Amino acid sequence: MKKQNVRTLSLILCMFSYLLVGAAVFDALESESESSRRRILEQKRSEMKKKYRFSEDDYREIERVVLQAEPHRAGRQWKFAGSFYFAITVITTIGYGHAAPGTDAGKVFCMFYAVLGIPLTLVMFQSLGERMNTFVRYLLRKVKQCLGFRHTEVSMENMVLVGFLSCIGTLCVGAAAFSHFEGWSFFHAYYYCFITLTTIGFGDFVALQKKEDLQEKTPYVAFSFMYILVGLTVIGAFLNLVVLRFLTMNTEDERRDAQERASLKRDRGLLDGTLGLHEGTSRTNLIASPVEDLGSLCSCVCYRLGICDSPLMSHSEHLGCHINSVYYNSISYRIQGCSPSSRDNTGLSSPGSTLSPGHSFREFPRFRRKSV
Amino acid sequence: MKRQNVRTLALIICTFTYLIVGAAIFDVLESQKETTQRKELDKRKGELLKTYNLSADNFNELEKVVLQLKPHKGGVQWKFAGSFYFAITVITTIGYGHAAPSTDGGKVFCMLYALLGIPLTLVMFQSLGERINTFVRYLLHRLKKCLGMRRTEVSMVNMVIIGLISCMTTLCVGALAFSHFEGWSFFHAYYYCFITLTTIGFGDYVALQKDEALQKKPEYVAFSFIYILTGLTVIGAFLNLVVLRFMTMNAEDEKRDAEQRALLARNGQAGGHHHSASRGLRNVYAEVLHFQSMCSCLWYKSREKLQYSIPMIIPRDLSTSDHHSGISSVSTGLHSINTYRGLNKRRISI
Secondary structure, eight states, X not given: XXXXXXXXXXXXXXXXXXXXXXXXXXHHHHHHHHHHHHHHHHHHHHHHHHHHTOOHHHHHHHHHHHHHHGGGGXXXXXXXXXXXXXXXXXXXXXXXOSSOOOSHHHHHHHHHHHHHHHHHHHHHHHHHHHHHHHHHHHHHHHHHHHTTOSOOOOOHHHHHHHHHHHHHHXXXXXXXXXXXXXXXXXXXXXXXXXXXXXXXOOSSSOTTOSTTHHHHOHHHHHHHHHHHHHHHHHHHHHHHHHTHHHHTHHHHHHHHHHHHHHHHHHHHHHHHTOOOSSOOTTOOOSSOOHHHHHHHHHHHHHHHXXXXXXXXXXXXXXXXXXXXXXXXXXXXXXXXXXXXXXXXXHTOOSTTSTTOHHHHHHHHHHHHHHHO | OOHHHHHHHHHHHXXXXXXXXXXXXXXXXXXHHHHHHHHHHHHHHHHHHHHTTOOHHHHHHHHHHHHHHHHHHTOOOSSHHHHHHHHHHHHTXXXXXXXXXXXXXXXXXXXXXXXXXXXXXXXXXHHHHHHHHHHHHHHHHHHHHHTTOSOOOOOHHHHXXXXXXXHHHHHHHHHHHHHHHHOOOHHHHHHHHHHHHTTOXXXXXXXXXXXXXXHHOHHHHHHHHHHHHHHHHHHHHHHHHHTHHHHTHHHHHHHHHHHHHHHHHHTTOOOXXXXXXXXXXXXXXXXXXXXXXXXXXXXXXXXXXXXXOHHHHHHHHHHHOOSSOHHHHHHHHHHHHHHOHHHHXXXXXX
16 A cells, blocks of 8 residues: 555554543543532532522523623623734634634634634744744754854754753743733643643633733733744744654655656656657646646655655655656756757756756755764 | 745734734624623623522622533533543644543643644644545546546646535535534534634534533434544645645745755855845845746646746746846746747637
């Protein structure tokens, strides 16, 4: 079976096992306390009903009033500050639920708002996270130079360590701040920061919900918003460093397979001396248009540089990318051959141009690998 | 300024603007109802206090009990079915909050569970989503062949349309099912499905909380779990198709810059510290052009016609060329597109 299919199947199996194990452990941890708490509360409830002589309907009415009044206990939720807080919880997908749109129009707008806002936010956090990682890499290199290290290149392990420490640091700073301002224990504030910054957002702990904080304590409100956004950036940077490459694995494998199929075809074509400008309709692969190839050129370059970062890459994947260097040369040959008018102007004619990257990139990995 | 920095700054500004505009609109839509509802509830509370002769303290006590009983209203939450539901809401980051760990041990395990589970789930959904996209591409290709169309390649536009339709269908199917089983209106059930599948998960609407469904209706429970996981896969496939490429843009630009620096270093040229101001402007222009050319590239690709993406090459040239201004090479590059016969033909047809 194809590598992508094996990978996908094993991931599905992993996830299901993970869910089963998690469910069992949560059951063991929480069931007991749940049933005892429930018994106590129901007992209290029947005591109160007797004390105040409530009928069933009376109690239901009181219950309704109390539950509906719950979001109002924390003050105005939909003035500008509260709405901004809500908008943050929507586009970052935290979604506490401490305030949820009550009007149907609010619900409709919320859905449209999320459709555009969530991808925008995802891309923004990854973009900013990548910038942060690059800056940290630069700083770390300077630090290594100052401290007089022999090897001043920043390895992946360095970056992961720094990333991990920043995440813990962010969580602790938040825990300290919120435990002070909200009156929670340090542990509960840490739990709140963790649940918020992973965008789970249960809503069991929510900041800015003490009486009228949203309206009155503006510096604290600003701090909370900044903390959430900066914290999400730090987590996003760590995810960008560690997880993002795995999200594109299947796509890159597909591209590589398509390139191999195409390069085998083209090698045959080159040998015949005919440069097929118009690909026949009998193509079997669906992705191998030259535009895609140039795009995959970029991804293969990244892939190859990625190989350098992870020395555990298999030998066959190495070979896969080496095969492509023949293909890249054929691309550059075709482009030089087909746009003679542009040759002198766009600088594509030089053999050392950026379009014959096969040679330069083969050297590049060697250069990088020494540092790892 | 480097292209990646321009892009990142623009995204930050966009997001903040988006937040501010959203906040203003939510304020307008919801503030009114909030004030009215609050007044009504206060009045009702006053009436209740008078009717049952309760003091404020009594009512507070009552209120506390009612609020603490709230999670229990939905039935037993931590038996296996409920825990499985909870585990799903953790690793998918939906996080309704209808049930949240009350013991400290539960909270600690929850954090550790999420630490490993969330990346696993992200990778799994993207992996499966990519497989689904590939399969759909294959099916569409076969379909086009069967229908005897001339061009049987599947374009990006085809894929996006199918992705959108599948997302809408998934939401509608869920809305129908949950409105039936939970007794919600179709609109509220649709809203629930949307909030769930985007992993926002407010918790204002939560399935499986009526009539002890978690313990008593195993088929409905199974359906809900499968629906959530399948729905997230469909949404994940769409995100994989449309959004994922943008998340790797900065990293790819960085790598390209690094390659170019290495190339220049090998060719014995200086790192290009001259013309820094014009280089900055050039890079902004290059970024705009790159965005434009990417859009047009996607457009051409959707017609499966663009043979040589010269626009994609130009931004590279701008950063490396020293012996002619980047802008002139851009215009020359564009002219070279115009002179290319094949593309000309396409332009006329478009």
